[in-house]
Amino acid sequence: MVAACCFGTVTPARQFSKHGFRTVGRMLDQAAEICRRLDAGQRVVAATVVRVEGSAPRAVGSSFVVGSDGTVAGSVSGGCVEADLVERCRGVLDGAPAHVTSYGVGDDLGEPGLTCGGTITVLVHEVSALTDGALHQVRRAAEGLDACLALDAHGRACTDDPAVVLRTPVAHPLLVVGAGEHAVALTRLAATCGFAVTVLDQRPLFATKERFVDAYAVVRDWPDRWLAAHPLTAEHAVVVLTHDARVDVPALTAALASPARYVGAMGSRATHARRVEALRAAGVGADALARLRSPIGLDLGGTTPQELALSVLAEVVTARNGATGLPLSTTTGPLHRR
Structure with missing residues (x-):
């Protein structure tokens, strides 16, 4: 299992799936922003909170996105955590694989982490690489309609054994x-x-x-x-x-x-x-x-x-x-x- 006191630690996809961090949260809360960027021809990478343990600023499903134009939108925590996630998202844009990372509280000065005592697990994945069917769900979410997106630990849409299931928040x-x-x-x-x-x-x-x-x-x-x-x-x-x-x-x-x-x-x-x-x-x-x-x-x-x-x-x-x-x-x- 992901350690409770780790900073920016990459968890292999097989470990993420093996320990069954299956969780249900909100659809990407930046769905409208993602669609705007996609329609402008950008590639988009999202950092999506897929697990929360203890106290944390944002809930499961909160997301932070980085477009291929270099601009960012959204939030998963603030501060140095998001500075670290910007670099991770840029890495995926440059060809690095999707991955899972966790942020918690520790003693290493200068490491990115949370100050509220909890731990968040974040999936860094390219939304623009999703299948047409999965992107259709993102667009439904952007329009305020019922939507459901199931992702595996590589950030790919799946139907069997998803790592995270994101749904539109109920109005x-x-x-x-x-x-x-x-x-x-x-x-x-x-x-x-x-x-x-x-x-x-x-x-x-x-x-x-x-x-x-x-x-x-x-x-x-x-x-x-x-x-x-x-x-x-x-x-x-x-x-x-x-x-x-x-x-x-x-x-x-x-x-x-x-x-x-x-x-x-x-x-x-x-x-x-x-x-x-x-x-x-x-x-x-x-x-x-x-x-x-x-x-x-x-x-x-x-x-x-x-x-x-x-x-x-x-x-x-x-x-x-x-x-x-x-x-x-x-x-x-x-x-x-x-």
Whole structure:
């Protein structure tokens, strides 16, 4: 097995396969960048994290790419590790074989390594040398579609006994009710963080794709009517930003009756109190009301739409991960949940 405290150590392919470092992670997170370079006629070598032990900055599937034009993109850790990987990627561009290397913590001054105490195993391989079928999967990933790429320890696409299987990350569904400026800011930030955002508003003037270019979908309909026809799952987060009881009370009644993981609504404490009374009158029970997060967001002290978006999305992510939302400096235990 790869030593836990090694720096830039090349592991032979047969050893990598022999010890079965089969792992499943995200599709190359630089898929769009890889495709851009391929379309420009470049060769591209990627350094892809295929195993993480202990604490590390990036997860399995994170990648760092070097093009034949000499430029780089992406990240697997930062610092001297990536400086070492640049040279390894250039070596593959110059004809060296694909290989596996590990970085951990040790005492040798000047050696590339991690400072967070963990170990990452990285596969250095030429993406542009993949088969057409494998490259098709990379292009699907770049387009945000379902994709799966199985690689052996030489970085070649395979079907039997893969060393690593990379898949597209599952987009987290987020329903934003109300198409005002706060919704524009939230949609932009949430899409950047991997959410598939559906914006829902009955007003044609506001619910336009031109205003919500980052949204997965923009729906012009009354929110409660749309929700009645589109059942939510436990993976959904619902954020109600209408600030209009005629719209948000029926929408929240439907959302709170669903298994959605997160349901929140914008408004002051006084607005929240009036809204709760209206929801009770609509037949929403105490257990459902206890799920409603309002006033919405974490206490960041911001006032702009962008700052509110950050506050709300932070609360959504906290709820999704079952985290505390506390400053990490006040907590104990691992920083990265695997």
